[in-house]
Amino acid sequence: MRPGKKSGAPRLSMEVGRGIHRITLPLPGPRPGPVNAYLFVGDNVSLLDTGTAQAAGRLSKALGELGYRFSDIDRIVLTHGHIDHYGSAARIMAASRGRTRLYVHREDAASVETGQEARKRTTERFLALMGVPLSLRLSLLSVFFVFMQMAETARPDRFLEEGDTVQMGCHRARIMETPGHTRGSVCLLIEREGLLFSGDMVLPHITPNALAMVEDGLTVPSRRAQDEFYRSLSRIEEAAPRVVHPGHGRAIGDLPAIASLYRTLFSERQEKVLDLLSRGESTVWEVARALFPEIQKLGYRTALESYLAVSEVFTHAQELAADEKIALRRAGNRILLRKEP
Numbered sequence: 001m002r003p004g005k006k007s008g009a010p011r012l013s014m015e016v017g018r019g020i021h022r023i024t025l026p027l028p029g030p031r032p033g034p035v036n037a038y039l040f041v042g043d044n045v046s047l048l049d050t051g052t053a054q055a056a057g058r059l060s061k062a063l064g065e066l067g068y069r070f071s072d073i074d075r076i077v078l079t080h081g082h083i084d085h086y087g088s089a090a091r092i093m094a095a096s097r098g099r100t101r102l103y104v105h106r107e108d109a110a111s112v113e114t115g116q117e118a119r120k121r122t123t124e125r126f127l128a129l130m131g132v133p134l135s136l137r138l139s140l141l142s143v144f145f146v147f148m149q150m151a152e153t154a155r156p157d158r159f160l161e162e163g164d165t166v167q168m169g170c171h172r173a174r175i176m177e178t179p180g181h182t183r184g185s186v187c188l189l190i191e192r193e194g195l196l197f198s199g200d201m202v203l204p205h206i207t208p209n210a211l212a213m214v215e216d217g218l219t220v221p222s223r224r225a226q227d228e229f230y231r232s233l234s235r236i237e238e239a240a241p242r243v244v245h246p247g248h249g250r251a252i253g254d255l256p257a258i259a260s261l262y263r264t265l266f267s268e269r270q271e272k273v274l275d276l277l278s279r280g281e282s283t284v285w286e287v288a289r290a291l292f293p294e295i296q297k298l299g300y301r302t303a304l305e306s307y308l309a310v311s312e313v314f315t316h317a318q319e320l321a322a323d324e325k326i327a328l329r330r331a332g333n334r335i336l337l338r339k340e341p
C-alpha cells in the first residue's frame with residue numbers, strides 16, 4: 001500500500017468477484033448511463049472494455065488506486081465494438097508499446113478499426129430507404145461524426161469465437177457469441193463462479209437495443225437483429241449465471257426476470273407497430289414518429305433518439321415480415337410496410 005493512502009476500498013472501483021474490479025466511467029447523455037470496465041487481476045492483468053477516450057484519465061486513476069498502470073495490462077477484451085467500450089484501447093496499447101493484445105469478435109473488428117459499423121454512404125442509403133427526411137439524415141451523420149471523436153480506433157490482434165477460453169486474471173472465461181445488440185457482441189462466462197459479463201446484451205435499467213445490422217454491400221440489412229438478440233438471450237439463460245455483470249449499470253441477480261420483461265416489452269412493441277400499420281401503408285420513419293412522438297423535435301439528442309427509433313421499428317418490421325404479418329415493398333427509393341390482411 002502506498003504511503004498516505006487510507007486502507008479500505010478504493011473509491012473509483014469496486015471488487016465484484018475474486019480479483020475482479022468494476023470501474024464505472026462517465027458517458028455523456030442520460031442513456032445508457034455510465035459504462036462499466038472490468039479489471040481482472042491474478043495470473044495476468046486483463047481489462048474487459050475500456051470506456052471512451054475522454055474517460056482514459058479516470059480509468060488510469062482507478063487502475064492506479066489498485067496499483068496498476070496502463071502498461072501492466074496484458075490484454076483488452078471487448079464485449080463489442082461500440083465507442084464507449086473500446087474508446088481507450090489505443091491509448092492503453094500505446095502506453096505498453098504494443099505489448100497489450102486486443103481481442104474482439106471478427107464481426108465488430110471493423111467498427112474498432114475504423115470507428116464506424118458501415119460506411120457513411122451505406123448508413124445514409126439505409127436511412128433514405130426508411131423514409132428519414134434529408135435534413136435529419138444529415139444531422140444524424142454529423143452526430144455519428146461527433147461520436148467517432150469519443151474513441152481512438154485500434155487494430156485488434158485476435159478474433160474471439162464461440163467456445164474460446166480466455167484467461168482473465170485468475171479466472172478462465174468462456175466466450176459466447178451473442179449477436180443482437182451488434183453483429184459481433186460476445187458475453188464472457190466464468191462457469192466455476194457462475195458469472196456472466198454481458199456487455200450491452202443485458203442491461204438492468206433499460207431494454208437493450210437490437211440495432212439494425214446495417215452492412216456494407218447490402219442495401220437492406222439481411223440479418224435480423226431482434227431474432228438474433230432473443231436467440232442469444234435464450235442461450236445465456238441456459239447457461240444460468242448466478243450474477244450478470246452488464247456493460248452499464250448494476251449487477252443483475254435475476255436474469256430470468258429481466259429476460260421475461262424484455263420478451264413482454266418486445267411483444268407489446270410488435271403489437272403497437274402492427275396496430276399503427278392498420279392505418280395504411282407507411283414508411284419505417286412514419287411508424288417511428290407515431291410510436292415515439294418526442295423524436296419530432298429536431299436537435300442533437302433527438303437525432304440519436306431518431307436513429308434508435310428507426311432502427312427499432314425496422315428490426316420489428318423484419319420480425320413481423322418473417323411471421324408474414326406484414327409485407328415490405330420497395331417503392332422508388334423508399335421501403336413501405338403493409339399489414340397483411
Ligand SMILES: [Zn+2]
Binds near residue numbers: 082200
Ligand atoms: Zn453498445
